[in-house]
Amino acid sequence: MLVTLDYPPMVGGVANYYQNLVSYLPEGDIFVLDNSENELLFVGGPWWPKWLKGFVNTWRAISRYDVKHVVVGQVLPVGTIVWLISLVRRIPYTVMTHAMDVTIPYAPDVTTRKRWLMGKILLRAKWVITVSAYTRQHLIKLGVPEDKIEVIYPCPNVSGDFLWNSEDDVQFMIGKYELKDKLVILSVGRLVERKGFDMVIRALPQVLAEAPETVYVVVGEGGDRERLRLIAEAEGVSNSVRFVGLVSDKELAGWYQQCDLFVMPSRELSNRDVEGFGITFIEAGSFGKPVIGGISGGIADAVVDGETGFLVESTNVDMLAEAMLQLLKDPVRAHELGEAGRSRVASKFKWSVQAKHLADLIGTSS
Numbered sequence: 001m002l003v004t005l006d007y008p009p010m011v012g013g014v015a016n017y018y019q020n021l022v023s024y025l026p027e028g029d030i031f032v033l034d035n036s037e038n039e040l041l042f043v044g045g046p047w048w049p050k051w052l053k054g055f056v057n058t059w060r061a062i063s064r065y066d067v068k069h070v071v072v073g074q075v076l077p078v079g080t081i082v083w084l085i086s087l088v089r090r091i092p093y094t095v096m097t098h099a100m101d102v103t104i105p106y107a108p109d110v111t112t113r114k115r116w117l118m119g120k121i122l123l124r125a126k127w128v129i130t131v132s133a134y135t136r137q138h139l140i141k142l143g144v145p146e147d148k149i150e151v152i153y154p155c156p157n158v159s160g161d162f163l164w165n166s167e168d169d170v171q172f173m174i175g176k177y178e179l180k181d182k183l184v185i186l187s188v189g190r191l192v193e194r195k196g197f198d199m200v201i202r203a204l205p206q207v208l209a210e211a212p213e214t215v216y217v218v219v220g221e222g223g224d225r226e227r228l229r230l231i232a233e234a235e236g237v238s239n240s241v242r243f244v245g246l247v248s249d250k251e252l253a254g255w256y257q258q259c260d261l262f263v264m265p266s267r268e269l270s271n272r273d274v275e276g277f278g279i280t281f282i283e284a285g286s287f288g289k290p291v292i293g294g295i296s297g298g299i300a301d302a303v304v305d306g307e308t309g310f311l312v313e314s315t316n317v318d319m320l321a322e323a324m325l326q327l328l329k330d331p332v333r334a335h336e337l338g339e340a341g342r343s344r345v346a347s348k349f350k351w352s353v354q355a356k357h358l359a360d361l362i363g364t365s366s
Contacts, residue, residue, distance in 0.1 A: 004073025
């Protein structure tokens with residue numbers, strides 16, 4: 001049984017990650033207990049702890065479905081629920097980790113009690129699964145034995161293998177966003193500070209000085225949109241930036257098709273918020289596009305520097321501008337990197353492969 005706070009219809013990378021893994025497991029082998037109907041957390045009222053409701057419902061589901069192994073979607077608070085149950089029922093469990101959940105113990109505002117609890121949950125787990133070499137190292141620093149840590153990579157939600165827009169669709173986008181004869185730099189993601197879209201905008205004046213036909217397209221929504229708009233205005237590049245907002249998977253595929261390069265110079269914030277992997281790099285790679293990422297978090301697992309794209313210092317505007325210009329001005333090199341990315345995705349980042357890895361682990365856990 002998978003117990004998780006993040007699962008569709010919730011929107012987000014973690015929810016998609018779990019849904020895709022579950023969809024590739026043998027039908028009937030796994031039951032999902034999520035919080036879509038407040039099954040795991042109390043909402044409002046005097047109840048404490050909020051996860052007590054989840055404890056009761058998880059206990060019942062284990063009995064009802066004769067669960068042999070529990071997959072924990074979040075170390076806290078779901079891990080607390082399953083850890084306590086395991087002390088009584090001796091049921092094995094696997095903990096899934098992603099990014100901030102393994103870096104947050106190092107944040108200055110995290111209590112000693114929370115660190116202690118995380119340690120108990122992780123050490124009792126049969127397996128601890130994470131998404132990159134970076135997050136794996138953080139788990140080792142937390143004291144998790146190396147031999148119980150496994151990496152299961154996220155895979156493309158939008159892929160050139162199964163989503164491809166017609167020429168008419170692409171031409172419609174070109175007309176709508178005034179992209180005829182333009183070079184397109186693309187970013188995709190929530191508009192938050194960590195993603196580094198502000199750095200791309202700050203680098204645009206240097207790029208436009210040598211490649212004036214360049215346009216920067218940002219796909220996504222978030223609280224940082226107004227700040228990004230003001231930065232573009234201050235840098236004098238508003239006419240070369242397109243904020244597209246949220247789009248369908250089909251339209252997103254069209255943007256990957258249309259772009260000349262993909263860039264997301266993510267950085268770690270002071271609260272330890274960091275990119276655990278960077279699935280959009282893999283999505284862009286599936287369309288044969290070169291990518292540029294920040295040297296931060298788990299991005300090095302998604303971008304092979306000099307092979308599928310470039311890694312740059314996340315807040316070094318000059319380095320970022322130079323990397324973008326190198327790819328925009330050398331389409332042959334850009335094509336080589338993009339094709340290497342496509343081959344890497346095809347061989348390594350398939351949901352069927354990653355789900356089998358999970359199934360094999362759980363199958364040997366009892």
